[in-house]
Amino acid sequence: MGLLSLTFHPSPAFNPSIFTLPPHRCHRPSSLAVRATSAAGTPQPLLQVNDLRAKILESGVEILHGVNLTVNEGEVHAIMGKNGSGKSTFAKVLVGHPDYEVTGGSVVFKGENLLEMEPEERSLAGLFMSFQSPVEIPGVSNDEFLVMAYNARRRKLGLPELGPLECFSYLMEKLQLVNMKPDFLNRNVNEGFSGGERKRNEILQLAVLGADLAILDEIDSGLDVDALRDVANAVNCIRAPKNSLMMITHYRRILDLLNPTHVHVMDKGKIARTGDISIVETIETEGYETVAALT
Ligand SMILES: Nc1ncnc2c1ncn2[C@@H]1O[C@H](COP(=O)(O)OP(=O)(O)OP(=O)(O)O)[C@@H](O)[C@H]1O
Numbered sequence: 001m002g003l004l005s006l007t008f009h010p011s012p013a014f015n016p017s018i019f020t021l022p023p024h025r026c027h028r029p030s031s032l033a034v035r036a037t038s039a040a041g042t043p044q045p046l047l048q049v050n051d052l053r054a055k056i057l058e059s060g061v062e063i064l065h066g067v068n069l070t071v072n073e074g075e076v077h078a079i080m081g082k083n084g085s086g087k088s089t090f091a092k093v094l095v096g097h098p099d100y101e102v103t104g105g106s107v108v109f110k111g112e113n114l115l116e117m118e119p120e121e122r123s124l125a126g127l128f129m130s131f132q133s134p135v136e137i138p139g140v141s142n143d144e145f146l147v148m149a150y151n152a153r154r155r156k157l158g159l160p161e162l163g164p165l166e167c168f169s170y171l172m173e174k175l176q177l178v179n180m181k182p183d184f185l186n187r188n189v190n191e192g193f194s195g196g197e198r199k200r201n202e203i204l205q206l207a208v209l210g211a212d213l214a215i216l217d218e219i220d221s222g223l224d225v226d227a228l229r230d231v232a233n234a235v236n237c238i239r240a241p242k243n244s245l246m247m248i249t250h251y252r253r254i255l256d257l258l259n260p261t262h263v264h265v266m267d268k269g270k271i272a273r274t275g276d277i278s279i280v281e282t283i284e285t286e287g288y289e290t291v292a293a294l295t
Pocket residue numbers: 056063081082083084085086087088089090099
């Protein structure tokens with residue numbers, strides 16, 4: 001997220017573990033958000049990627065060979081593709097990961113040149129990414145991190161920072177949404193978290209910060225059935241008619257829960273095919289080679 005270089009404003013000490021929360025259930029089907037967008041008229045483009053090329057900075061090897069993709073407000077895009085096809089690289093290039101250098105093409109986000117923005121600016125502008133392997137941040141507690149990041153985003157939006165009590169109730173509400181125990185607020189970010197807890201914590205960050213475009217890189221990997229349902233339910237609850245989602249996945253289960261409007265197949269650093277959920281059946285029966293070749 002690149003938020004660590006932002007000014008640090010620790011939250012007041014509190015002991016969230018004394019609170020027990022009932023599980024929060026928001027069963028709003030994801031299709032509602034899509035319908036709301038359609039009813040409002042022609043959706044506006046949120047992200048426009050044109051012939052994007054990028055190489056690994058250290059080795060100079062080009063991984064993205066001309067990606068084209070448009071995400072409109074309110075849409076849910078799934079990116080699938082065989083291992084090593086460039087899905088995570090594409091997502092990381094969008095958020096400005098320092099391992100990669102853009103060598104060609106353009107990316108416009110909310111009408112602005114995304115490639116000219118620093119990673120922090122991209123995040124503050126409303127781009128969120130949950131990483132395939134979320135990192136630990138030793139010495140920084142979850143509540144400190146969330147409050148710092150959320151208040152930075154509020155400042156960017158011209159809103160007043162939340163005070164300690166408001167922060168507390170805001171965080172508790174979001175914890176409830178992702179069905180996490182309050183104790184997780186006191187623990188250092190991702191330190192000692194299980195794989196599934198890290199993924200759930202990523203969605204907590206998304207719930208707290210909000211995003212115009214959330215990119216979820218394999219948020220479903222390592223989640224048990226209940227955790228997957230919780231995560232999908234939280235993502236559906238967070239969604240708003242103008243907000244969009246881009247998820248990278250290998251599995252159909254999360255697609256059935258998040259209801260993508262578009263499914264893309266990435267192959268050799270390009271989007272090789274785009275369609276609807278029916279592509280997934282072809283992938284499952286015939287494999288990626290066949291699907292990617294059907295262009
Ligand atoms: N920082 C890096 N250093 C070296 N190689 C890299 C780096 N980043 C990406 N690659 C290589 O680029 C290719 C694409 O990787 P990427 O992680 O984007 O694939 P993916 O489609 O997300 O794969 P998976 O489905 O296995 O997660 C791979 O061959 C990978 O080894």
